[in-house]
Amino acid sequence: MDPVTDTRTPTDTSTAAPACEELGLREQKKRQTRLAMHRAALELVAEHGLSAVTAQMIAQRAGVSTRTFFNHWSTKESAILGVVGDEGPRAVASLREKLVVMTVRQALHAVMRDGIANVPVDPELRDLKKRVMAKEPSLQSMSTGNLQAMQAELVDVLTESLDGEHARDHAEIMVQVGFALTRSAFSIAMRRGIDPVRAFDQVVAVYLRDDIDL
Amino acid sequence: MDPVTDTRTPTDTSTAAPACEELGLREQKKRQTRLAMHRAALELVAEHGLSAVTAQMIAQRAGVSTRTFFNHWSTKESAILGVVGDEGPRAVASLREKLVVMTVRQALHAVMRDGIANVPVDPELRDLKKRVMAKEPSLQSMSTGNLQAMQAELVDVLTESLDGEHARDHAEIMVQVGFALTRSAFSIAMRRGIDPVRAFDQVVAVYLRDDIDL
DNA sequence: GTGCAATAGTGCAGTGAATGCAACAGTTGG
DNA sequence: CCAACTGTTGCATTCACTGCACTATTGCAC
Incomplete structure (x- = not known):
């Protein structure tokens, strides 16, 4: 689960960007954390139900701070839905x-x-x-x-x-x-x-x- | 919760007019406060915009406590819309x-x-x-x-x-x-x-x- | 009228969502 | 190596909303 020590080959980026050009490291990480939060949100809701899941829990499982969570998603629900907004x-x-x-x-x-x-x-x-x-x-x-x-x-x-x-x-x-x-x-x-x-x-x-x- | 069925008037059946509402004083007051809150909500939103209006402000203008406000409406918005829910x-x-x-x-x-x-x-x-x-x-x-x-x-x-x-x-x-x-x-x-x-x-x-x- | 049950209203404490701000850390480009 | 940029973070704060214990009012029976 640790992205730093991830030993997968650099060609294994299929989940992030399908057939896209080389993105900057910054943008790469950004998408990575977004996906981690989205996945964590879905998993937690599937486990405990929507009302029992807090933004803190999602952020914690995704390995980010609560503040960062709300920097990416306008609401808790948008993280679950994976809404980008554009x-x-x-x-x-x-x-x-x-x-x-x-x-x-x-x-x-x-x-x-x-x-x-x-x-x-x-x-x-x-x-x-x-x-x-x-x-x-x-x-x-x-x-x-x-x-x-x-x-x-x-x-x-x-x-x-x-x-x-x-x-x-x-x-x-x-x-x-x-x-x-x-x-x-x-x-x-x-x-x-x-x-x-x-x-x-x-x-x-x-x-x-x-x-x-x- | 149905006021018609739980308000038995055995001595006075003539007041059971189906068209007009001879509601109990309690139910009357309840609707009165509901309407007051609904009106206050609409007025305040019209004046200051949705985001600038708080539940406290609505309750205050309607002359009830904040707690009472949420006893009647599940959300701030439902008070504005006047949603009953059935x-x-x-x-x-x-x-x-x-x-x-x-x-x-x-x-x-x-x-x-x-x-x-x-x-x-x-x-x-x-x-x-x-x-x-x-x-x-x-x-x-x-x-x-x-x-x-x-x-x-x-x-x-x-x-x-x-x-x-x-x-x-x-x-x-x-x-x-x-x-x-x-x-x-x-x-x-x-x-x-x-x-x-x-x-x-x-x-x-x-x-x-x-x-x-x- | 008087007592009793039901219910609307209230105060209070607490949780959690969401935001602004200032500081910090990693990335990019020169 | 430096400087601009940007993502991340902690902190404080506001506000939506809830549970609980308590009071006040109302409806009803006697």
Whole structure:
């Protein structure tokens, strides 16, 4: 567990950065500690339950101070979820680019698909996270609560590309439905243990074919 | 805890008017303090912003102790939103009843419409709440986070009424899309200051007519 | 009216999340 | 080897929230 005395070969960096270029030692360590905290958080919640786990405990198992813990994660829950926090701006920028060369619906579809594809799920922690998420429903609310933050911005961007008196209303509905399908896909992927992107494609197919509505 | 059943009035049955509430003095005062706290919370957030308002401040303005504040509300935010907390079980029971005499989609539609109709909004505090919700996006996440809690149960109930191998997946998608439309309706109603139910009907109409999808 | 049970309200002590600040240590680049 | 940069840390503090013991008020029966 001691990273200093770790005797593994330097080529064994597959868990940190898949096929990335040489990062600085500083950035390397940073990611290392982040991953350690994330793993510790998941393990502890799996062992003792969310309410029985404190930020101190997570920090201690990860080998960092409590203060450092909150330097990396804005809340205790974000460490469990492994939320980085830059998904919002990235999604907005991506949508802006795509709107230049695609229709509104194509762009939104692409952004949603990219978003679910880029959910960082370390394969080693995948079923651990799956178990934790299944056992603690409040974490799911938190996970979708993070999405909520970027929704308003996406609606803004989309509104600019729509015409008509109720452009904002239409944008609102499209984004909400888009996120609904994304959430469904992620939930289904977690439950069945399949690739989230594959689940997303299936959800969209089912949605279009069966004309799910109210 | 039901004041109707535990307040037996054997000598005076004429006061048992179901429409008007001849509530006990105790229950009356309780609701009074609850409303005072809810109003104080909304006012303070409108004045100083969510992060600058403490539970102590709300309690003080409402004329109660801090401890009493947390005897009524589980979190600071729930006092601002005025959340009672029994919406989940009620929605599930309602869905069960409706599934006996309706199709799956009709039942879900009805439950969603009822849900948005029964949002308790004191007319006096309505635009105050509207202003606060518009100014503090994180409160919207909290509001929808409460819905998230009941989603899983609704999916369970709906799954029983669906056939096929992917019944649960279909139920998941339907519920998620249903909540997406409900959220859109509520958001639009807040923004335009119109009746939420009316907004909901319009949203559903737009959704069906324009075939919003991905 | 009077006593009794139930419950709302209160004060207090304590836990834990989260932040600001100042100091320290390792990394990078020259 | 030095200097700028940045991650880490300890410390103090604020605030959300809880458990517990206690008081005050209310409802009810006699």
